[in-house]
Amino acid sequence: MDEYRLLWGDLHTHFEDPDHDHHYLDSGRENIDFCAVLGYPFCSENRNGLVVESVGPRPEHPEYWRKLLELVRVYHAPGRFLTLPGYEWHGDRARYGDHNVIYFESGGRLDAAWRLEDLYRNLAGGRALVIPHHTGYAPAYRGKDWSVHDDSLSPVMEIYSIHGSSEGCETPFPMERNTNLGPRVSAGTFQAGLARGCRLGVIASNDGPGLPGRWGRGRAAAWVKEFSREGLLEAFRARRTYAVTGDRIELRFRVNGAEMGASVPGGAAVEAEAEVIGAAALDRLELVQNGRVAATYNHSGRWETKAARERRFKVALEVGWGPHAKYGFKLTEKFWRWQGSLAVAGGRLAGLENRFTLPGQRAVLAAPGRSHFELASRVKYDSSPTNIQQGLVFEIEGGAGTGLDFDIEGLRFRAEIGELLAGTRFVPLIRESEARIRKEFGLDGESIGNPDPYILNCRKIKLHRAVPESGYRVGRRFRNLRLDKGLNYFYLRASQLNGQYAWSSPVWVTRA
CATH class of the missing domain: 3.20.20.140 (Metal-dependent hydrolases)
Known part of the structure; x- marks a missing residue:
């Protein structure tokens, strides 16, 4: 295309x-x-x-x-x-x-x-x-x-x-x-x-x-x-x-060389081709023919062992959570503001994708290899989890030793790609939580006697596992697909491990 x-x-x-x-x-x-x-x-x-x-x-x-x-x-x-x-x-x-x-x-x-x-x-x-x-x-x-x-x-x-x-x-x-x-x-x-x-x-x-x-x-x-x-x-x-x-899952889908949405003649068998670039680790591709899954490709388990040797990765940042009214906080804010930046050491910031759920968000790529962002997550007044987080996905060129230097709400920390390939990173704004409880309730840790209020009412940052290009990008051919008599349709359903999905439009194939 x-x-x-x-x-x-x-x-x-x-x-x-x-x-x-x-x-x-x-x-x-x-x-x-x-x-x-x-x-x-x-x-x-x-x-x-x-x-x-x-x-x-x-x-x-x-x-x-x-x-x-x-x-x-x-x-x-x-x-x-x-x-x-x-x-x-x-x-x-x-x-x-x-x-x-x-x-x-x-x-x-x-x-x-x-x-x-x-x-x-x-x-x-x-x-x-x-x-x-x-x-x-x-x-x-x-x-x-x-x-x-x-x-x-x-x-x-x-x-x-x-x-x-x-x-x-x-x-x-x-x-x-x-x-x-x-x-x-x-x-x-x-x-x-x-x-x-x-x-x-x-x-x-x-x-x-x-x-x-x-x-x-x-x-x-x-x-x-x-x-x-x-x-x-x-x-x-x-x-x-x-x-x-x-997630902005980039999807290309063809049957016998015809793009999604097209109609083509076919013989007894056809070939479908899919190219998918995800924002997170891909899970599987399912080829649907006439209402049934005709073929499945499982991507999980095919890329993890060579991840540290690759040179391009995606890392998701998620911010949100925070104090809840049910614990006695007199919350007057509607949103938590998150001002921050990312600088890449020993590599390059190659791309940026958003995962915004509310208006008022801003994130930009700033040369050389930096990003600045101003995000707003919703203050939690009830038990609904809707819109309490905001997210960004950074595309990084580098290696296992590449450092991601974050400065978020005055808190500075570094995470290396090699560390994130092994798992997520959790960064609680625990000092901020302690200060808020001290100011609003006049209590400290000794007088509370239970650390839970600091944890439950803390704003938090999560860095998701780093995913190498081989984990979020795949091309696949489905060969020797047998046609039913008359009109057939094929479409692709692609999924990521984080639960995000994409569906292609069909290609129609007529068997004489």
Whole structure:
């Protein structure tokens, strides 16, 4: 794919308050390459005490849409950050399932169609796509009815988001987050759509408000010919797209030399090829054919013994945790601030990837071989672990003796690649925890009599195990794949040891 460029984006972040949501785009353009400024034209209504979400057009929608289009105009910057106007379709979602309308231009309108067939008809011939999402719920109960589908207007679907994965009914990431819409069932899944003959590519996106492209909630990847709306639309129509849960897993997938999204003829047997570059140690590659895993390649155990002899590594930094209100702290902060830097001794800092979950993060490469970062992790008020950490992944050129010199919140420490190849490094800000407890409660270790409060309420830093290039990069060929009669589809599911996943769009092969 030398003629293509890989872009990262999110087509499903809600902008419910366009008068104040611009700060999400300020952070979004530092996080991803393209973003749908997605309207959510619904409101909650009280019907005799029952809370009901509105459907259909409302008088306030035209002004709301005008403000969204203005946000699109202000932030659109071809070659740097693409903005696309869009909205969640507010027609009969119960019957047809949920869909987002995305315009690959500066204009467009809120379509009032109640039936999906009418929406397709109204948008035909234009520069809009209709993208089904959380399809794995039951059809006629907010899941996707694949009998009503237009391959040209809906060339891709959202396979993963905060809801979980709609890939299949017995595939990774069950749809358990939204207990009102659940459970996940077979009929609405991606695999069910493919089994009906739908030509579906895949993306992932967040589905909710906040930072566009939030790590862990889904990101879309597209191999484009040019960094523009036109280039992005061409890639989506060609289904040259794929989905990741969060980490920027670079994925190339071909069958008989044809790129993901293509359709090719085949003989009795074919060959599939995968190239994957992860942000962490790769676990396995699974080749899915017609709803079943046709071949698996396990990468774990194939690279560890030679790790110390390599010259390129990835090391993840994670910061967060800290005091909890349930232990009596009077927390007035919303975020913990982390200001820091990294300097590489005896090597070179070659790359930087983010794992951001909140707006307001900043990390840059600064010559020669340094990084500066300002991160913010969420203060913990309840038992939910959501967004309490932020992360970065550094790509290092060097060897086992290469030193990583960190200065984070005034705490300076060094970790060598050789040490990190053996395991993680834990750095607690224990002195800060002691000082906070002394200041807020007037207590020291002797008067407390138990060291747990210092440990439980300490901000912490984690350096993950260093992974050499042979651990996060792999190329694999799957040969002599037997075709079923008629139309076959193949797609790749790739996973890392840290639980992050990627799904390619399929390649279709017809056996005569």
